[in-house]
Amino acid sequence: MFRAIKYSLSLLAALTANFSFGAWSDLNMSPGVTQLSQEIFGLHMTVFYVCLAIGIAVLLAMAFILFKYRKKEGVKPADFDDSTALEITWTVLFALILVVLAVPATSVMIKAYDNEEGDINILITGHQWKWQYEYIEDEVGFFSNLSTSLDKRNNLAPKDKNYLLEVDEPLVIPTNTRIRFLITANDVIHSWWVPDFAIKQDAIPGFVNTGWTYVNEPGVFRGQCTELCGAYHGFMPIVVKAVSPDEYSAFINEKKEAKIQQALLxxxxxxxxxxxxxxxxxxxxxxxxxxxxxxxxxxxxxxxxxxxxxxxxxxxxxxxxxxxxxxxxxxxxxxxxxxxxxxxxxxxxxxxxxxxxxxxxxxxxxxxxxxxxxxxxx
Amino acid sequence: MSAVIDSHHDDHHHGPAKGISRWLYTTNHKDIGSMYLWFSLIMLFIGGAMAMVIRAELFEPGSQIVSPEFYNQMVTNHGLIMVFGVIMPAFVGFANWMIPMQIGAPDMALPRLNNLSFWILPVAFGILLSTFFMEGGAPNFGWTFYAPLSTEYAPPTVTFFIFSVHIMGASSIMGSINVITTILNMRAPGMTLMKMPLFVWSWFITAYLLIAVMPVLAGAVTMMLMDIHAGTSFFKAGGGGDPVLFQHIFWFFGHPEVYIMILPAFGIVSHIIETFSRKPIFGYSSMVYAIASIALLSFVVWAHHMFTVGMPIAGELFFMYSTMLIAIPTGVKVFNWLSTMFKGSLTFETPMLFAIAFVALFTIGGLSGIMLAIAPADFQYHDTYFVVAHFHYVLVPGALFSLLAGAYYWIPKWTGKMYDETLGKVHFWMSFLSVNLTFFPMHFVGLAGMPRRIPDYAMQFADWNMMVSVGAFLFGISQLLFLFIVLKCIYNGKEATNEVWEGAKNKGFEWTVDSPAPYHTFSSPPSLESLKTSS
The missing domain is CATH 1.10.760.10 (Cytochrome c-like domain)
Structure with a gap:
């Protein structure tokens, strides 16, 4: 039996040698760039460490029992089958651990559910298989489609860093502004997820869901649709570009101008x-x-x-x-x-x-x- | 009672009928149990082949072997087959074989119903699989078939899918009625409810869950049928309907369904651990209460699958707290198993290896379940590979390992032959290593942001996905070894003793009959006292 383990482990080592494991970010959740996303990340790590500790304790106890009480000549097994005190103790212990987890979870939950209006309100509509963004106050909008070429998807051209995570026209938002997203869908259910903002809201036909964010630093943030929405569910990414408020007004003005030009055409x-x-x-x-x-x-x-x-x-x-x-x-x-x-x-x-x-x-x-x-x- | 036995006296020596009619017309619980088990094993290889297609497509970024349309059909049917065609029928197979033998009954209470509930299953899956050859292709909307993707936007074959789900539901409901009737009416004298073997208890509660939620599933698919063909708008937003209503109904069925697939596993594993620890199970009554509380809680946690649909915060908090509560009875069970092994005299035959792996790996799946219960954090976990990792940990090294453990544990009683212990251990270690290689890295890609149900993915997920695929191929091959071991056992195994396992002494009525168990057992009820005093 132990020889079997040894062989299996060396097989595993041989297999894993071919992989180049990347950074920590390939293993864990992104802390994100907003206060909410960082609080959710903190909550995730708390729960993770508690679960890890319980897991290690249980598995170590199990390993100890399996080793210590394996069958030996002349040693008779015990025959106890109950201990009410012990059972009450660990039931209470489990309940206490859960209370410890529930308190921070409740407080983060209340923060995430802040549905006050934003300084800027953006209507997001999911379509098979693209996202539509409309700036409600400014009455401009556009569609955002995957821009990765079919050649790359069919392995006829080399793939790059943003393979399947790039769009023809990203959603542009200003920094240091409270932005509220109103999320809905036009056909089937989609889900709008940007991990760096910790927003994942289902886009459901007939419903308008809300999410909000407040980004401090400019940057480009990428996400994907996370509700199966048909054949090309994997091909409707989200790209959000946060820019300074000045750049943002320039962008909006350009959009308004383009709308007038379009009408003339x-x-x-x-x-x-x-x-x-x-x-x-x-x-x-x-x-x-x-x-x-x-x-x-x-x-x-x-x-x-x-x-x-x-x-x-x-x-x-x-x-x-x-x-x-x-x-x-x-x-x-x-x-x-x-x-x-x-x-x-x-x-x-x-x-x-x-x-x-x-x-x-x-x-x-x-x-x-x-x-x-x-x-x-x- | 004696009058009944007398009237059957003439039948005592008659064995099974010959040829195909033995299987078509049989009302014998052992025959029907075997058919359920073979059926689920065949479906395991069909559903497994679909998993291999999925993993081949995800081996590397970029399109590999199938189109996105076909990929969705694979994902959908892999899920449907594994849930309704493998795990559930396999547990029903165990129920058929073991419940009458564990309670000292001659057969199931309703043998003709038993025959019917098995034979409509191949019909249901025949219909489901035939959709692959129809115009528009097989169902492609995920095993959770959320409307309106499964109604207005579904391929025309969805109607066959609905019919198939109805038949599966009818089969499960009939099977459950049979289990409950058998357990309530046919226990050996002196076997009170709190003296029943734990496997019987776990199935007793599972059967109630099935009867409670299968009609809900039937309601959901019937509403879909009406939306598609009768112009109703249950789930159609355009007609004033509510797509979220579908999810509430589905998960009101779906969450108890999850426990339907794990409670009988608790029963099987409890028997194996006490046998190979050579000790009685620790905390029998708390085991029963734990199963019952898990079953009751399963009715009030459903919306934890829906934390991102936009529920009011009171709903989010309620479902978060109720879900966390499930950790308590589950934790009690794990600690009871550990305490059963504590100060025992342990040996590690194949069933015990699978049972120990069940406890260890089910614990991992349970702990990731606690993480998923935390609603705000679930905004990041929901519908990613983290969820895929979680439910595969509870269903593969959970439910499936318990089935393999149970098969190794009872196959000497079923066939009268021993399986090859060395091969069994090879099968265990191959399965154990490859199952972790397959499902553990899924936690990482999920946390890093890979959504589930996508046929192609971004570059940063490439390394782990290749590793997952290698693990999955190894796991697939390992299960072919299981088929070989079973066939070798049947045709070429060494004779098994009646007690089979050293630790099985006094552990239940099934070990008091011959190996293989005769076609008819317990024509007159055994005495519970004889079991106790023979030590």
Missing amino acids: TEKLWTVNELMEIGEATYQKNCVACHQVGGQGIPPVFPALVGSEIVMRNKARQIEILMEGVQGAAMASYSEQLTEVEIAAVITYTRQAWGNADSGDGKIVIPKEILDYKTNKL
Whole structure:
């Protein structure tokens, strides 16, 4: 038996020799950058040390018993089977340990549940499979998508430090400001987690949950969706960039300016090539997860666009689907997610690409049509 | 009583029927027990193969062998099969074999119901597994199947999944009715409730848990069915429904379910530890009360799975405190096992090795459970690999090890043959080392921030994940050795004595009958006194 242990241990050593174990941060929770996250970290370490102590005590006692009372010639086992005093003692002991843990836990819990309004309120909406951020006071917002390339995910390009933890547009927040997050979802349940802020709140359709933070130093903080939300649950990271209040106002002004510019674009005269270019980029960012790169989809849940009757010959219905979504199916409405230009471009793109133009009517859609759709609906 | 025995006198010498009809029509508790055990062993290898796919995909960062869509199907079905197809049926198999023999009854109280509750199980899992070959693929929403991912956004096969869960539930409810009826009505004269073997006690309480919560699960899946096909909005926010309601209902079933998978393990391990310590179990009555309090508490802790859904703070605190309370009866059990071994005369045959590993590793799983109970800290732990590490520690070196321990402990009684002790020990040490190699590093990646149920991960988790995968492959291979040991025991084992283990003397009625146990045992009830005085 002991030889078996020895062999197994040397096997284990041989296996572990190939690993280069990194820093402490690879083993333990991050203390984070906010007062709340540090208090939660402190609580975690307290509970951990108490549990570690109990664990070591139990395992040592067990090792001692296993060694000391192994069967020996001529030694008869005892035959006691009860000791009320002993049992009451350790029951009370367990209860006392739990009280010691419950007191700090309750106090941290009360601090985490501070739902006062923030100086800045940000609405976070989870979508399959991206996050939407809207600055409520300033009436600007955007979507944040994973920016890691498919080549990296398919091992065709080398992966770097922020593999799967990088986005095209991070959430920007100012330092030294109380920020309240209002968290909800548009389709299934997601969960918005930034470990450095110790915020993990489920984003649930029909509910608005809250979380808050107050960051002292500028920095970039990364997190992930933590509630299974479908096929690409692992591919909707969160990146938060904390900047100085000055930089933050510059960022907000830039966003407001861009919003005005965007509105003007619907008036412009568009060429097919311009629409195709924007359309392809929009498709890559918003549609490939379900409808796939070649438009073949994953039937029956995600229908194919190649050779689709609607995409080839029914322009009005295709606009309607993009604007309203499809009831009872995974297709969401994109009227808020994308600009008029992007919607027109992506419809044009799907009607032209993959040979759809040759077998269908090949009609294009211009941004004005989308704007008209919205106006008529009102 | 004697009239009943007389009327069956003619049947005494008739053995099992021949061929397939023996298994299809059998009402014999030993046959049905064996079928449950073989069924769960087969499902263990199917669910295990899915775990191997998961670990192969997670071996390195980047896409490896399956698509994210298929990965989710693997994660979902691995969970469903291990919970409903392996751990639960295996314990029912033990219940069928051992409860009548431990209480001195000739069979289960409702033998035809017993046959039915087994035979609908392969049907349920046949339906579930057939969804892999259907358009849209198998269920892919996790074994917890949170709405609306499992309703509005589910693949069309979800309806088959719902039907399958209904059948599994019916099987469990019938099995529990049978267990309770048997225990209440068929104990040998003189065996009062507080003289029942602990395995019988643990199953008695488990059966009540099953009867209480399986209908709740049936309600949850029926509401899903209505949302999908009948236009209702139980869980549909757009129709005025409540997606969080699903989680409350699911976990009101789900938390007692967790204890359904561990209480019978407590019973098995208690018997093994007292046998190989050559001492009576320490604190029998506190063991019974501990199991009962764990079962009662399991009904008031469910929302500790939901600390991040946005409950009011009063809810968070209530569920934190009630969850922490569970540590008390669980701690009592661990200390009682240690005290049973204290001043004993210990030997380390394979069942004892697995039982000791159970106590040690279940303690680790229990302690990480206390950490998870601390609600504010759970904001960081929730839905990470820390949780995966925790529940695998209580379910694999916990529930599964107790099943392996029990199989080694009673297989000489079932087959009349001894298993190969050397191979058994090799199996133990391989399982013990690889199970820790697999699940211990999961604590680290979880704390460092790796969410669960993702098919690909960031670079800082790469080293530990590779180690976890190596451990998982070794653990998988080790279980093939178990299959070999079982087959070798059946076909080529040495004859076992009636008492089998030196320490099993006077430890229960099952050791007083022949090995292998005859097809019909205890046609007339044994006397509790004879067990006591034969020493």
